[in-house]
Amino acid sequence: MPPTDSTSLRERKKTETWHAIHDAAAELALDDDTKHVTVEAIASEAGISQRTFFNYFPTKEDAILGVRTPTVPELPEGFLANDGLIERTTELLLTVGRSTYAEGDADRRSRLFEKFPHLLLRRREMMIEGEDLVYQAIATAMADHPEWSAGLNGHSVESAARMLTMAAGVPLRYLLVSGGMPGARLETDSLTTALDLYQDLYRKLS
Amino acid sequence: MPPTDSTSLRERKKTETWHAIHDAAAELALDDDTKHVTVEAIASEAGISQRTFFNYFPTKEDAILGVRTPTVPELPEGFLANDGLIERTTELLLTVGRSTYAEGDADRRSRLFEKFPHLLLRRREMMIEGEDLVYQAIATAMADHPEWSAGLNGHSVESAARMLTMAAGVPLRYLLVSGGMPGARLETDSLTTALDLYQDLYRKLS
DNA sequence: GTGCATCACTGCAATTTTGCAGTTGCGCAA
DNA sequence: TTGCGCAACTGCAAAATTGCAGTGATGCAC
Numbered sequence: 208m209p210p211t212d213s214t215s216l217r218e219r220k221k222t223e224t225w226h227a228i229h230d231a232a233a234e235l236a237l238d239d240d241t242k243h244v245t246v247e248a249i250a251s252e253a254g255i256s257q258r259t260f261f262n263y264f265p266t267k268e269d270a271i272l273g274v275r276t277p278t279v280p281e282l283p284e285g286f287l288a289n290d291g292l293i294e295r296t297t298e299l300l301l302t303v304g305r306s307t308y309a310e311g312d313a314d315r316r317s318r319l320f321e322k323f324p325h326l327l328l329r330r331r332e333m334m335i336e337g338e339d340l341v342y343q344a345i346a347t348a349m350a351d352h353p354e355w356s357a358g359l360n361g362h363s364v365e366s367a368a369r370m371l372t373m374a375a376g377v378p379l380r381y382l383l384v385s386g387g388m389p390g391a392r393l394e395t396d397s398l399t400t401a402l403d404l405y406q407d408l409y410r411k412l413s
Numbered sequence: 414m415p416p417t418d419s420t421s422l423r424e425r426k427k428t429e430t431w432h433a434i435h436d437a438a439a440e441l442a443l444d445d446d447t448k449h450v451t452v453e454a455i456a457s458e459a460g461i462s463q464r465t466f467f468n469y470f471p472t473k474e475d476a477i478l479g480v481r482t483p484t485v486p487e488l489p490e491g492f493l494a495n496d497g498l499i500e501r502t503t504e505l506l507l508t509v510g511r512s513t514y515a516e517g518d519a520d521r522r523s524r525l526f527e528k529f530p531h532l533l534l535r536r537r538e539m540m541i542e543g544e545d546l547v548y549q550a551i552a553t554a555m556a557d558h559p560e561w562s563a564g565l566n567g568h569s570v571e572s573a574a575r576m577l578t579m580a581a582g583v584p585l586r587y588l589l590v591s592g593g594m595p596g597a598r599l600e601t602d603s604l605t606t607a608l609d610l611y612q613d614l615y616r617k618l619s
Numbered sequence: 620g621t622g623c624a625t626c627a628c629t630g631c632a633a634t635t636t637t638g639c640a641g642t643t644g645c646g647c648a649a
Numbered sequence: 650t651t652g653c654g655c656a657a658c659t660g661c662a663a664a665a666t667t668g669c670a671g672t673g674a675t676g677c678a679c
Contacts (some may be wrong), residue, residue, distance in 0.1 A: 621679085624678100625676085626675085629670105630670090631669090632667100633669105634665105635667085636665070638662095640659105640660090641658105642657105643656105643658085644655105645656090645666090647653085647654090648652090648667085649650100649651090649679105
């Protein structure tokens with residue numbers, strides 16, 4: 208996902224440039240028979256300098272895929288309350304995941320994955336990175352809250368946070384796996400279904 | 414005329430921006446019934462900030478008219494040679510004058526002059542400014558050249574340079590005056606005619 | 620006339636873009 | 650293997666853009 212939109216001219220131009228680069232990269236990569244598009248070509252097509260290209264994306268791959276290093280929003284006040292914690296964490300993971308990819312044109316993304324399968328690896332990496340950040344954020348929050356940093360009889364907040372994050376990630380992973388095809392996208396419908404299913408299960412087991 | 418074109422991305426973007434601002438300013442000024450277009454509107458239409466607007470034009474008027482503070486190119490080596498000096502100076506004045514206005518869309522400029530007659534005053538100012546710069550450049554060059562800074566029996570190089578510049582400006586002024594209508598443009602044809610006429614006269618008198 | 624809003628324009632610091640001169644890794648030819 | 654060239658990527662300083670907080674002039678309501 209591009210830098211967040213806003214009313215600021217500066218911000219608007221940044222998202223424009225981000226999209227211009229990603230679009231140029233994706234289109235050129237898909238069009239090109241040689242499978243070898245240069246950064247120079249992408250930058251030129253996007254109307255910016257090569258150096259600016261690397262201000263927006265750390266690698267050419269990321270530009271083609273349209274990914275951003277994941278960021279975790281600040282956790283809201285009552286986030287750690289027991290009631291609904293797993294659901295909130297799932298939401299958080301989803302938010303982080305979404306903030307990592309460009310919205311829209313899922314078709315194009317599918318074609319990209321078909322033509323450049325290694326992009327799937329990169330996507331996986333990004334997911335793991337995002338989950339790691341979420342885990343760290345939650346661990347930090349737990350450490351800051353007495354009721355967590357205390358009563359875990361022997362277990363560390365790190366363990367608790369990791370466990371929580373993994374549990375909360377279940378419906379998302381389920382979706383990716385059951386989606387079957389590599390490059391399958393997170394359809395809103397199937398996502399909702401998966402979340403419902405997970406919450407049903409969760410309620411039955413608790 | 415906008416900043417000179419070149420292969421540099423930086424330069425290309427500058428001319429693009431320059432045109433974007435001038436076009437936005439001219440179009441908005443012509444479209445607007447109230448005769449009062451704000452800088453904010455122009456900047457917004459051109460896709461830049463108000464501050465950037467003033468990086469390109471010192472005043473709103475100059476943006477509408479599409480003028481640039483005149484600059485004199487460096488005088489070539491043998492510029493001061495006696496033979497053809499007046500013609501070269503006329504060329505120089507013409508170059509400076511041209512570098513002062515945006516190329517193209519003479520129609521729009523006519524309409525601008527009709528709607529905002531005070532732009533004519535501004536244009537006159539710019540012409541005088543340009544001539545002054547040319548005079549200064551020539552005076553400086555003369556001062557640097559022994560054969561000029563010496564043998565002027567009593568006259569200063571300033572006087573000589575001023576005299577030369579005025580003489581060389583004759584065909585251009587003639588054009589503007591004989592063109593008649595305010596806002597009349599320098600047609601290439603009539604310009605050539607005027608230059609021919611002047612050179613004929615000049616040869617007869619020398 | 621007096622306050623008040625609007626708008627042109629300026630000064631300055633923060634951010635972004637650019638050019639340029641690298642370094643590194645990799646394929647390919649001799 | 651060794652050298653060579655290309656292309657990804659980085660560091661840094663110069664240039665451009667932006668936001669913001671002004672100032673001053675002008676017009677307009679009261």
